[in-house]
Amino acid sequence: MSEGLIGKGVPRIESFEKVTGTARFVGDMDLPGMLHGRMLLSPHAHARIVRIDTSKAESLDGVAAVLVGEELPYRLGLYMVDKPVLASGKVRHHGEVVAAVAAVSEEIAARAADLIEVTYEPLAAVFDPVEAVKPDAPLVHEDLHTYHTIKGVFFPRPHTNIANHARLRKGDVEEGFAAADAIVENEFSLPQVAHVPLETHRTVAHWKRNGAIEIWSSAQSPFAVRNLLSVALGMSHSRIRVVVPHVGGAFGGKAGIHLEPLVSLLSRKAGHRPVKLAATREEEFSTLPCRQGLVARIKTGVTKEGKITAQKIEYLWDAGAYADYGVNIGRAAGYSGAGPYDIDNVWIDSLTIYTNRPFGTAYRGFGHVEFFWAIERQMDMVAREIGMDSCDFRMRNLLRPGSVTITGEEITENTGSVEKCLEAVAAEVGWKERSSLGSGGNGKVRARGIAVLHKAPAMPSNTAISAILKFNEDATVDLMISGVDYGQGTATAFCQMTAEHLRIPMENVHFIWNKDTDRMPYDWQTVASRLTFMGGNAVIRAAEDCVSQLKDMASRALDVPVGDLEIQDGKVFVAREPARSIDYRALVMGYMFPSGNSIGGPVIGRGTCIAEGLTVLDPETGQGLPAANWTFGAHGVEIEIDTATGEIQVLKLASAFDVGRVINEALCRGQVVGGCLQGLGTALLETFIYNDEGCLINNSFTDYKIPTARDIPIETKEIFIETPQLNGPHGARGVAEHPMISIPSAVGNAIADALGVEIMELPLSPERVYLALKRKGNRD
Amino acid sequence: MDSHTIEFEINGKRASLEVVSHRTLLQVLREDLHLSGTKEGCGEGECGACTVLVDGRSVTACLTLAVEVDGCSVRTIEGESEGPDLSPLQEAFVKNHALQCGFCTPGMIMSARALLERNPSPTEDQIKEAIAGNLCRCTGYRPIIQAIREAAARRKDQSAKG
Numbered sequence: 020m021s022e023g024l025i026g027k028g029v030p031r032i033e034s035f036e037k038v039t040g041t042a043r044f045v046g047d048m049d050l051p052g053m054l055h056g057r058m059l060l061s062p063h064a065h066a067r068i069v070r071i072d073t074s075k076a077e078s079l080d081g082v083a084a085v086l087v088g089e090e091l092p093y094r095l096g097l098y099m100v101d102k103p104v105l106a107s108g109k110v111r112h113h114g115e116v117v118a119a120v121a122a123v124s125e126e127i128a129a130r131a132a133d134l135i136e137v138t139y140e141p142l143a144a145v146f147d148p149v150e151a152v153k154p155d156a157p158l159v160h161e162d163l164h165t166y167h168t169i170k171g172v173f174f175p176r177p178h179t180n181i182a183n184h185a186r187l188r189k190g191d192v193e194e195g196f197a198a199a200d201a202i203v204e205n206e207f208s209l210p211q212v213a214h215v216p217l218e219t220h221r222t223v224a225h226w227k228r229n230g231a232i233e234i235w236s237s238a239q240s241p242f243a244v245r246n247l248l249s250v251a252l253g254m255s256h257s258r259i260r261v262v263v264p265h266v267g268g269a270f271g272g273k274a275g276i277h278l279e280p281l282v283s284l285l286s287r288k289a290g291h292r293p294v295k296l297a298a299t300r301e302e303e304f305s306t307l308p309c310r311q312g313l314v315a316r317i318k319t320g321v322t323k324e325g326k327i328t329a330q331k332i333e334y335l336w337d338a339g340a341y342a343d344y345g346v347n348i349g350r351a352a353g354y355s356g357a358g359p360y361d362i363d364n365v366w367i368d369s370l371t372i373y374t375n376r377p378f379g380t381a382y383r384g385f386g387h388v389e390f391f392w393a394i395e396r397q398m399d400m401v402a403r404e405i406g407m408d409s410c411d412f413r414m415r416n417l418l419r420p421g422s423v424t425i426t427g428e429e430i431t432e433n434t435g436s437v438e439k440c441l442e443a444v445a446a447e448v449g450w451k452e453r454s455s456l457g458s459g460g461n462g463k464v465r466a467r468g469i470a471v472l473h474k475a476p477a478m479p480s481n482t483a484i485s486a487i488l489k490f491n492e493d494a495t496v497d498l499m500i501s502g503v504d505y506g507q508g509t510a511t512a513f514c515q516m517t518a519e520h521l522r523i524p525m526e527n528v529h530f531i532w533n534k535d536t537d538r539m540p541y542d543w544q545t546v547a548s549r550l551t552f553m554g555g556n557a558v559i560r561a562a563e564d565c566v567s568q569l570k571d572m573a574s575r576a577l578d579v580p581v582g583d584l585e586i587q588d589g590k591v592f593v594a595r596e597p598a599r600s601i602d603y604r605a606l607v608m609g610y611m612f613p614s615g616n617s618i619g620g621p622v623i624g625r626g627t628c629i630a631e632g633l634t635v636l637d638p639e640t641g642q643g644l645p646a647a648n649w650t651f652g653a654h655g656v657e658i659e660i661d662t663a664t665g666e667i668q669v670l671k672l673a674s675a676f677d678v679g680r681v682i683n684e685a686l687c688r689g690q691v692v693g694g695c696l697q698g699l700g701t702a703l704l705e706t707f708i709y710n711d712e713g714c715l716i717n718n719s720f721t722d723y724k725i726p727t728a729r730d731i732p733i734e735t736k737e738i739f740i741e742t743p744q745l746n747g748p749h750g751a752r753g754v755a756e757h758p759m760i761s762i763p764s765a766v767g768n769a770i771a772d773a774l775g776v777e778i779m780e781l782p783l784s785p786e787r788v789y790l791a792l793k794r795k796g797n798r799d
Numbered sequence: 800m801d802s803h804t805i806e807f808e809i810n811g812k813r814a815s816l817e818v819v820s821h822r823t824l825l826q827v828l829r830e831d832l833h834l835s836g837t838k839e840g841c842g843e844g845e846c847g848a849c850t851v852l853v854d855g856r857s858v859t860a861c862l863t864l865a866v867e868v869d870g871c872s873v874r875t876i877e878g879e880s881e882g883p884d885l886s887p888l889q890e891a892f893v894k895n896h897a898l899q900c901g902f903c904t905p906g907m908i909m910s911a912r913a914l915l916e917r918n919p920s921p922t923e924d925q926i927k928e929a930i931a932g933n934l935c936r937c938t939g940y941r942p943i944i945q946a947i948r949e950a951a952a953r954r955k956d957q958s959a960k961g
Contacts, residue, residue, distance in 0.1 A: 037901030040836020267902025506899030
């Protein structure tokens with residue numbers, strides 16, 4: 020089959036709306052009678068709510084509803100049902116929502132929220148996962164033993180702060196350490212950071228008088244919002260409609276469920292008027308979830324020839340106050356957390372730990388950015404310990420066909436090649452030639468670093484998606500799929516695949532943008548770099564379904580067997596007599612013979628994809644099949660460190676991924692360039708800063724900086740390796756999250772390689788680099 | 800509350816409005832004039848999503864009071880092109896894949912527009928400087944810089960021909 024459109028860098032299909040400012044986001048919506056919501060946030064990290072007096076707020080003109088937690092006996096959560104809609108009884112983090120108001124204007128709503136009087140009694144708090152696992156630590160959730168979770172998948176430890184304990188056991192690590200010539204033990208950590216979508220979380224909800232709810236939300240996953248709300252409220256799915264228009268960035272922070280229940284309940288209390296709530300930027304930092312912090316302890320045994328004999332790892336995840344999504348990050352680190360290495364003996368304990376900090380959730384990489392900071396720094400340190408080049412050391416230990424992963428999955432020729440990725444970036448940044456690196460002068464030192472990565476979609480073993488292709492009279496086709504494109508470019512990729520398989524021009528494919536649970540087929544969630552992979556399969560199957568219907572009618576119309584028919588240029592034709600053909604237009608609403616007799620009917624194609632072959636993991640050993648596919652990658656970086664100030668400039672960044680097959684070259688590159696800069700944000704700049712009381716003090720763009728146009732690498736190189744994924748659409752795998760992973764490690768490794776300072780914490784800010792150099796200077 | 804009548808030009812058309820003194824230009828654009836292409840990303844002048852042009856200079860509409868534009872000419876993304884047509888700058892954004900989620904895009908284009916009006920041949924550093932106040936979390940900025948370079952080159956070509 021020729022594949023004219025697959026791989027082509029066609030511009031994204033929604034470009035026009037986005038460059039003209041006509042793309043509609045939730046914040047642009049206005050409904051008749053719509054009220055405005057406002058949240059009141061906790062000023063304490065951990066405190067008992069003694070009393071809430073809402074009388075002054077309620078008596079303010081223009082206020083339609085004031086809600087407090089006591090009225091709302093609902094608990095929410097994706098994997099661990101631990102989140103109240105509003106704090107009730109106590110607050111668990113600074114910035115938690117304590118009360119909410121709906122009023123006729125944003126100004127009145129804000130004034131009313133200020134008039135709510137809350138009396139708190141501060142409680143002892145815990146801000147550090149290491150402290151939180153100690154027996155005498157204050158408990159963040161006294162009722163953990165009563166929370167609903169997925170039994171046999173997540174393992175909370177009642178009456179402690181441990182929300183989940185994931186275990187991985189392969190081989191015997193003690194035997195492995197006994198066989199080692201050297202043992203290297205280190206502790207690494209990184210702080211919580213924010214996703215920073217440019218559009219904050221926004222929701223419009225209308226709880227109608229007939230009891231049905233309509234929601235428009237900046238969400239990644241309309242069906243997950245509907246499902247979780249339905250479960251929490253005890254309402255039928257068919258009574259809840261969730262619509263997702265254009266979304267202004269998400270990065271995992273808009274997966275699961277967020278403001279939707281609160282805004283719905285405000286609408287109910289406000290006399291069934293629609294309510295809009297837009298999180299302020301401060302709320303986006305303090306109230307909506309962030310990325311979890313991590314403390315990682317790694318012990319590696321290695322022979323003097325450079326073979327890793329054992330790796331024992333403890334991951335302590337700082338989940339913050341809630342872990343409804345976070346428990347699955349800890350679980351993913353359990354089955355993926357030794358990196359893409361072939362190691363016979365591995366032991367991982369991954370603990371998701373409650374603290375009194377803002378809570379964490381999925382963030383581009385789903386734990387992998389975090390634990391690869393530890394794994395890939397450790398690999399360089401182990402190589403240094405045995406005097407081996409760190410690229411050679413990795414090559415000696417990487418997964419390759421025939422290797423068995425830590426959960427017992429065999430790697431094949433088609434799994435993808437991390438070796439090729441590492442080779443490519445090492446060559447691109449001149450890893451072996453780095454001894455010839457000149458100095459930049461004036462105390463500036465040039466350095467190179469490398470790091471590898473892998474990630475599979477972290478999703479339940481029954482994760483599913485569906486697509487519908489519905490022909491119009493003129494043989495254009497409507498594509499309906501509920502995966503949300505908030506910038507990744509998946510919608511464009513789907514249109515390319517549809518056009519390719521229906522053999523029609525891409526402009527004849529009409530992608531339906533507003534994702535609507537009332538009108539669109541089911542998808543689980545837009546997360547985990549799974550949409551092109553799973554959604555692509557569903558779209559292709561829907562197209563094949565259409566083709567089979569078209570050919571079936573054409574076969575009867577032309578009186579030839581189906582097997583003799585081909586399609587091209589919007590026509591079905593007889594393979595050996597191309598002149599005998601029927602235009603799709605004559606078929607898509609059913610075919611009419613010259614006599615008037617008609618057959619078939621409107622063509623509607625259906626395609627589905629479920630994560631086949633995955634298993635629940637053994638609770639004691641973590642063995643099983645958690646991964647639908649692995650995307651491997653590597654980064655090589657060249658930086659210049661100003662030893663006088665600790666500032667780092669990225670001169671070159673080379674990144675390679677085995678994507679299986681590029682579907683859209685330009686958009687694929689866009690994912691890499693954007694994701695890499697987001698990774699540099701984690702590497703160099705970003706961190707939550709707290710005061711002693713656990714209040715987040717840099718919850719604004721004034722104090723929390725993300726990379727700007729001035730912070731980009733001088734040169735970047737994106738390299739795509741294409742080892743086809745047998746069950747992927749055209750052989751493709753996902754690559755949305757991967758660019759961000761291991762960027763921090765590559766930079767940290769470069770600093771250590773050139774200057775001999777081992778920095779164990781992120782970010783690699785000028786201050787941290789400068790102080791590390793100063794300490795080394797004092798020591799030497 | 801104190802209110803004032805202001806008169807200004809919005810995307811080439813006269814407008815006369817009664818505004819309360821503390822209302823921002825962003826509120827008036829989005830809520831009173833229903834020009835929702837200008838986005839709010841932070842409300843404190845740090846992200847650039849609400850960038851518009853006032854008398855040709857780029858400003859953050861969230862930090863500009865509506866009364867300040869009395870007598871001025873204001874341009875928003877809605878004034879960048881008409882109907883099915885795109886401006887050369889918008890076309891360069893499309894062609895260079897200089898957008899992903901699209902939320903920062905209107906403000907980014909307005910900052911680029913202001914730059915090209917005052918400096919038709921900017922260097923790469925000048926482009927970076929001009930958009931350093933416009934945060935983008937998706938694209939990594941490189942395709943945006945490329946789009947602005949290309950739009951500048953095209954303008955130069957056209958003025959050379961003209």
